[in-house]
Amino acid sequence: MKSARVLVVDDNRDLAENICDIVSAIDNYEVECAIATDGEEARQLCAKLHVTLDVALVDLRLPDSDGIALIRAIRERCSSAETVIITGDATLESAVAAVGGGAFAFVLKPFQPRELQQTVVRALAKVGILREREALRVELEVSERRHREVVEAVPAFVLALDVDGRIALWNRHLEAVTGRPRSEMLGKPGRELVGEGGDRRLPLSRGGHRLVRWQLTHLSDPAAPITYALGMDVTEERTMLRRTLRAERLAAVGTLAAGMAHEVRNPLNSATLQLQVLRRRIEKGQATPDALMPVVSIVLEEIRRLERLVNDFLSFARPTPLSTAPTQLDDLVRAVLEQLGPELQTHGLSLERQLAALGTWVDVDAERLRQVLINLMRNAAEAMHDTGRLTVRTRSADAAGFACIEIEDTGPGIAEDAPVFDAFFTTKESGTGLGLAIVHRIVEEHGGTISYESQPGRTCFFVRLPEAAPTSLD
């Protein structure tokens, strides 16, 4: 059973009650019926029933009011109700006009009870559908309001662009941060603000900007394609990063300067002392070549050490830009081996080559890569005190696209955790501690990596270089 509220308006109370009886007998409905015998009473009841009224049955011929006006009043007060006019021949024209003006239907007197019932059932059905639709509309509105509130309240930038790239949504966070109200921004071109996503500057109305990381979502609804952009403020993050980098750079410069000072002071100390020895021997009349020459040699050697240090330091601290060209990896290694081989082999050192990267090209600055290989090979030879086996291998590109040069020695190995790639780290008497630092830098500048494995009797350095793209080979 469905429930229904019906208002019967008729100046004839008997007739009104009769109508009530007929309506109450409708199948499947539990009808609650109210009666008004004049316009004023009808208005009062309407005000009371408000949206709970389903159907009003109105006799147009009322003593105190024009029926049409009454129908309008009912619609105003009871927005969800439908009105059925009950009329005689005399007022038929008014009834037709009333239907044109929004009444649901009219029933001509005299009528069959069944005829009236059917009309009321149809009116009730329509009211039901309208009520349902209204409920859905309200539900949708609530849901949309909630979503809108989320978009508005979230402390992130939310922006939408229509198919022409014009701003269709500008949330509260955007208003607050940019100082530009939505009324000013809606409809403006907005593609420039978000680009294709990523970090973009968001200009502020008071000048300056924030750095915003945008993420775009394209909704390709054919009716209304739209792009949503979600942005996070990364200004502080970026500033922190820059500050950290600067601090790190300053710390690195400090470490480098301290290392450099140490490396300069040792030869300087030695040369100064030797010159004082020289002066003393001359003063004492011991100025024979035998007494002076060894001292002079030491001073010269210390000055050469200083010169070497300055050269190494410059190539480490102020590298010249790479001038790369496609080069066959094996050719490059072979050239270095030819240059360095005789020097290395004069000592008790055997040199072995296993070049297996035929047809592998790399984009390198040949001069600087030669420096890498020479430094690594000299290091290896010195580590073995010029006795042992030095093996140089090449391998063609692995799955990740990196070709490899391996330089292996049979020396005593590298102490665990030794910071071999740090500037000024050295275990050699006359080393500047910059050789491997330079190697590391050059390899990284080529987009490559350098690493090593070490144990007593076998140390191997791996220089990995990206294989040249085929297009760069012509």
Next chain:
Amino acid sequence: MHHPRSKRRVLVVDDEEPTRNALCELLEDEFVVLGRADAEGALQTLDGETPDVVVTDLTMPGLGGAELVRRLREQHPQVPVVVMSARARPATIPAGEVPFFAKPIDVTALRRLLRRLVVAPEIAT
């Protein structure tokens, strides 16, 4: 102003031979100078004959200069130590207690300090 008869004994510890020899030669007019290449050698010498003062480098293979200073102050507290280094004074070498010479060494200043260090105890007794 000095007593050539009773020359004071200075122990110089530095792993770089030319530097060590030069220091020895530049100090030998006033002192009897012994040169050692590392902390281990210096400690052995100290067990035999105690010098009047020790001058040591810090960065050396083996025990190293800082450890030598620590042991000297523990085992031979009466022997003054002078430290020289190409690096800044490390925290392990307390300022005010152990004189510190940055390389390159000012030999004149070192000589003056050594004179004071070896004469002062004599005045005190």
